[in-house]
Amino acid sequence: MKNIILLLVVTVITIYCTQAQGQQTTYCNPINLDYGYTPIPNFSEAGRHRATADPVIVRYNNDYYLFSTNQWGYWWSTDMLHWNFVSRKFLRPWNAGYDELCAPAVAVLSDTMIVFGSTYTSNFSVWMSTNPKANEWKPLVDSFAIGGWDPDFFVDTDGKLYMYNGSSNRYPLYGIELNRNNLAPMGSRKEMYLLEPWRYGWQRFGEYMDNTFLDPFIEGAWMTKHNNKYYLQYGAPGTEFSGYADGVVVGEHPLGPFTPQSDPLSFKPGGFARGAGHGSTFQDAWNNWWHVSTMVISVKTNF
Template sequence: MITKNLCLSLLIGCWLLLFSTSKAQSNNPLDVAFGDPFVLYDEETDAYYMYGTGGVENGFVAYSSKDLKKWENRGTVYTAQQDKSWGTKDFWAPEVYKRGGKYYLFYSAHWKENPNDELENYRIGIATSTNPTGPFIDLTGRPLFDPGYPIIDGNVYFAEDGRLYLYYSRCCYKNPVQSEIAAWAKQQGMFDEIEESWIYGVELASDFSHVIGEPKLLLRPPVSRDDKQSEWESRSVTSGEVNRRWTEGSYLFKHNNLYYMMYSANHFGGENYAVGYATASHPLGPFEKSATNPILQKNISNGGIVSGTGHNSLLRDKEGKVWCVYHARTTKTGSQRLVFLDELKILPNGQLIVDGPTVKP
């Protein structure tokens, strides 16, 4: 039986039926140095547990909180120093789901089976524990599956009919794409080619043992410069930062029979990292990007101190408020990625709004 902790995607439509006009209270940035943050509320312990990239080499740590403001470091919850480990480095983007009394950790890492010595040999794996603070032990000693190209940022959606869907990002690595942006960058003498990352979706077996069918391409950067999404999704290229365009960090939920996929674009290490969303009538699309994108981005251009806002997840707290959980940087804290929580709202017309980025007064 799926617990309420696993039903975020199933219940989010109920949380957001009413549009709140009050401003969420901010405690940003949190004193948690994570990238790619994910928060689980566990009813059994009546506590929130946060997981993310960073905090320990070749593994993951967790933080816990009773009020989403004060967070306690609970130490290492997963380490590659175990018999079933298949990853060697770059342990990224953990997400934890509870099912049948157990906790399942989905994560990305560099796969040790690398006969061609690829620089980016990332796959997605699963580890399990009977406690939200671990220890998490790998299920099989291998990645969940091998699509033949590097993948990161696994996210799972639990549908009402019992089906499970896995979403992930194909890495930019060795994925050069022809587009008007790529042609423009080459004409400007900036880059010879532009690599891109794309978001895919695929059905997942109910026991997490394998994927079902072939992955389906769901989101990618715009091909045309006239596309309304092209400007904000290409800023890492047009600023001369790097020869890559990203579509990554996906997070899926449902509201009013519409599927929302939130995603991040641009370089995670730069100031232009930002969040947009797309909608569809089916978990595997086709998805249409919102004309209001990006819905979360830097504010340093407008006198603020926050940049690099991205790779979000969602959390419904005990009071029913829905939070967008993401990482960002500030001019006061430097290059370190820190966790932010800002309220997510859905307007009556279905439009998503994130009240952020905010910082504590």
């Protein structure tokens, strides 16, 4: 990852020069979306009125689909400029609460999109759709017994399906292969990576990365494959801090072992929009690589 050039997009930029003249060709970063207004009742009681995080963007049938935490729905776009919201609740009658798909995992299996939200229980459903634009969904499995908080699905080029998860200041990120047909675990979860704050200063807890009394949190797994290498992203050291960022470890196999990279993949500690952690990386229709995070969209080239 040393040859990655990471550009944090904090001004208005041209994104599609190939669009026809007369059409809008710029967007403002952060993206101005109609994200949730008090989706959870006690948000307003605590003085919080709009909230979302943990964005995931995947391409499906030449469109872009964006899911994020507690939105009671998702967005789709043809150009990443104009976004259309689809209202949807994924919780089943036996899933009590308002936490609608916290830190969702999204993946495309052949012609099918699958979606799953964070849970410590064993009775959350994994949903599937071949027409998400029309809001047509059905359970792929009624109960996903293995569960997992901050999950991420990854489909390898050989068709194998993996899941990564973890959100803790004590335990590492985990990875496991799943059966594509019924999502049954194949073997046991394996440890992927645990933070090394004594080695990498940006991983230290605290607003100024100076808190040595509490271990930092690792969360927000996301796997990307490029040129036969596997890049496992993670968020650290805490979502409440300006220095919240995405790091990456690199390996030759989807379940490791991995070599940590010293610098963050995305990092924006200052300014109005800050805290560029817990994100996802995807390729657009022109094979450009994009990284989307909780507060900032970034573009990276020369992967």
